[in-house]
Amino acid sequence: MSNPADQLYERLLVLRFQAGDEVAFAELVARYAPRLRYFLRKLLGDHHAAEDALQEAWxxxxxxxxxxxxxxxxxxxxxxxxxxxxxxxxxxKGRVVATIDGEGPACEPSDDDPLLSAERAEAIHAALDRLSPEHREALVLRFLEGMSYEDMSRVVGRPTGTVRSRLHYARRALRDALEREGITP
Structure with missing residues (x-):
């Protein structure tokens, strides 16, 4: 969300929610629930567990x-x-979410490339699912959620330098996974 007007509107929604406005809360849920659901699905690997975790988070x-x-x-x-x-x-369950320790997306989409259709997107998501939890988390936060390094640092509770380093290795792991599938990033 880079639009200044949208950022201001979201701040107002948060302030209204803090003041008890249920409509503002509903709008924040509508804005964030789909992305949080995806994020949780990538961390947990299970749609039902992600839904439960999302409800608990709200x-x-x-x-x-x-x-x-x-x-x-x-x-x-x-x-x-x-x-x-x-x-x-x-x-x-006896598993842990690893913490996050290059610029630009690991795979740059092109509107005029017909191969980047559903098949390619499916291959990218499948490769993402095969990565370690720390790499998935880094890639989802940065490239699917568009978070800055500073925001990622706040989310995972690690220094920005660690976030940058882990993101670098995550991009490399995704690129390697895609190349093994015959997809050039």
């Missing part, structure tokens, strides 16, 4: 929204809550 958001000091930090804050919920679920 409950956590409603309980603690008053403690959010900067309305502009809502995106990183809500992703951090969702990530924490995923981590709890994975710990109960």
């Amino acid at each position: 409950l956590d958001v409603t309980r603690s929204i008053s403690r959010l000091g900067d309305a502009g930090a809502f995106a990183a804050w809500v992703y951090r809550i969702a990530r924490d919920r995923a981590s709890r679920r994975l710990r109960r």
Whole structure:
């Protein structure tokens, strides 16, 4: 969300939600739920677990929204809550969400390339699913969610340099996985 007017509107939604406005909360849910669902699905590997974690995350958001000091930090804050919920679920199963330790997407889409249709997108998502949790998390936050390194750092609780480094290795792992499938990034 790079549009300044959209950023301002979202800050206002957060402030209204903090003041108890349920309509503002519903709009924030509508804006974030699909992306959070995808993020959780990539972390948990299970649609049903992702749905449950998403509901738990929204409950956590409603309980603690008053403690959010900067309305502009809502995106990183809500992703951090969702990530924490995923981590709890994975710990109960004996697995953990690894933390995130190049610029531009690992695979640059082209509108005039007919091969980048559903088949190529499916191959990219399948390759993404085969990556380690830390690499999936890095790629999803940066390239699918468009987060800055600083926001990613807030979400995963690691220094920005670590985030950059892990993202570099994640891009390399995705490129290698795609090349093994015969897809040139």
